[in-house]
Amino acid sequence: MPQSPPSRTASSGRPNDPPILILTSLASGPRHGYALLQDIEAFAGVQLGPGTLYGAIGRLEQRGLIEAVAEHGRTRPYRLTAAGSRVLEAALLEMRTIVDVGTRRLSGSDGTAAAVPA
Amino acid sequence: MNQVALRVLLLLYPRAWRARYGQELRYVIVRSTAAGRSPWRVGADVARAAAVVRAQALGIVGAGVTRHDRATGGCVLALWAWVAIVIAGAGLQKASEHWQGAVPTGERGLATVAFTTVIAAAVCGAVIVLAGVAVTLPRVVAMLVGGGWSDIRGPVRRAVGVTVIAAAWTLGLAIWAHRLGPVRRNGGDPLYGAVVLGWGLCVAVTLAAWTAVASLLARQIGLGRRLLVTETVLAAAATGAMAVMSVATLVWWRSVGSEAPGFFGGGSVTTTVTAAVILMAVSTVLGAAGTARAARALDLI
Structure with a gap:
């Protein structure tokens, strides 16, 4: 039976979308801006610009998906909220569904292996 | 850095x-x-x-704002598009000076129709934009009477400041131009050319400053649905005027170019007309995007 796709979440999108990368980075604990950049580059190989990073941080904070922790010198760490965790889970589930379908179709195990045109 | x-x-x-x-x-x-x-x-x-x-703050982009914000942002985007096309039109006006003299009398028909159409569409667009401003005036007055002046004081002061500079610049330039011969006024004096360019930028900044005030007001006064629908319809009409201006400019350019290729022989005329046409096209697209955003937010389309 075909699996119904998960509903698209506010943050769902491509794996390289800055909001997804930030939420993923914060899933392991609070981080400030520069630490986020370094972590994202380390786990995803994506070099976010400072403007892109803070644009996404602003939107995520406005939507209550992340929140600032007490200020620490010139930096302010952020952490995932419960709503942020749910959005990240939904986005990852959506990506996993696509990965699973793609993998099955490539291997031909779901009977819909693409016929290669002559 | x-x-x-x-x-x-x-x-x-x-x-x-x-x-x-x-x-x-x-x-x-x-x-x-x-x-x-x-x-x-x-x-x-x-x-x-x-x-x-900044665009998100104006409601021009981003889905995370209310329908009301998106509709207001769409109308504001159309207003900015109009300002951009006014600047493009001013550049075209300057670059096209004396084009009639370059084209043989019997060959001017299409170019004349096209150029007249550009001017007529510009006048129509200006009237539409002024109507859009006029319908919001009662709300603006109510906001100011209700103590809203402090919210817009800073941007208004900046706009007044650049307006005073632009007026002084215009006056000085006019006095100087009066003392120069036509050759020096038309590319023969690099210093005069640089001052004219600076004046053009100053006028553009002045227009932008007042448009920023209008954008801020649009958000502060809280346009109701009926007013937003009116503004959206006016934005659509202004976008139509922009499209007509863009197409008519292209027709004029092509017609003059084929009848009097020498008119565009000078590098600065070609550069200015090219920049004006590109800016007109971009303005039209932005106007259409803003209108569509407002119309979608209001469920008109």
């Missing part, structure tokens, strides 16, 4: 955003460039992101 560049980059953001994230962003920019990232790439990224933040 030096301190001046950092300061300029942060000034690109709205004040409230700067107060919340400015210090952190500054820290990350400094650390990123110190770690070897290109200051140019970092600067471009920050400038682009600042433009997005």
Whole structure:
């Protein structure tokens, strides 16, 4: 039976979308801006610009998906909220569904292996 | 990255955003460039992101704002598009001076119709935009009477300041131009040319400053649905005028170019007309995008 796709979440999108990368980075604990950049580059190989990073941080904070922790010198760490965790889970589930379908179709195990045109 | 560049980059953001994230962003920019990232790439990224933040604040982009904000933002985008096409039109007007003299009398028909159409569409567009401003005036007055002046005092003061500078510049330029011969006024004097260019930029900044005031007012006064529908219809009409201006300019350009190729022989005329046509096309697209955004937000389409 075909699996119904998960509903698209506010943050769902491509794996390289800055909001997804930030939420993923914060899933392991609070981080400030520069630490986020370094972590994202380390786990995803994506070099976010400072403007892109803070644009996404602003939107995520406005939507209550992340929140600032007490200020620490010139930096302010952020952490995932419960709503942020749910959005990240939904986005990852959506990506996993696509990965699973793609993998099955490539291997031909779901009977819909693409016929290669002559 | 030096301190001046950092300061300029942060000034690109709205004040409230700067107060919340400015210090952190500054820290990350400094650390990123110190770690070897290109200051140019970092600067471009920050400038682009600042433009997005400003556009979001105006409701022009982003889904995270209310329908009302999106409709207002769409109308504001159409207004900015109109200002851009006015600047393009002024450039075209200057570059096309004396074109009738370059085209043989019997061959001017199509070019004359096209040029007249550009002017007529510009006049219609101006009337439509003024009507759009006029219908909001009662709300603006009510806001000001209700103590809203403090919310717009800063931008209005800036706009008045650049208007005074533009007026003084215009007066000085007119006096100077009066004393110069036609040759020096038409490209023969590089200093005069530079001052005219500076004057053009000053006028553009003045228009932008007043449009920023109008954008701020549109958000402050809280346009109701009926007024927003009216503004959206007017934005659609203004966008139509922009499309007519763009097409008629292209027709005029092609017609004059084929009948009097020598008119566009000078580099500055060709450059100005090309820039004007591109800006007109971009303005029309932006106007259409703003109108569509407002219409979608109001369920009109």
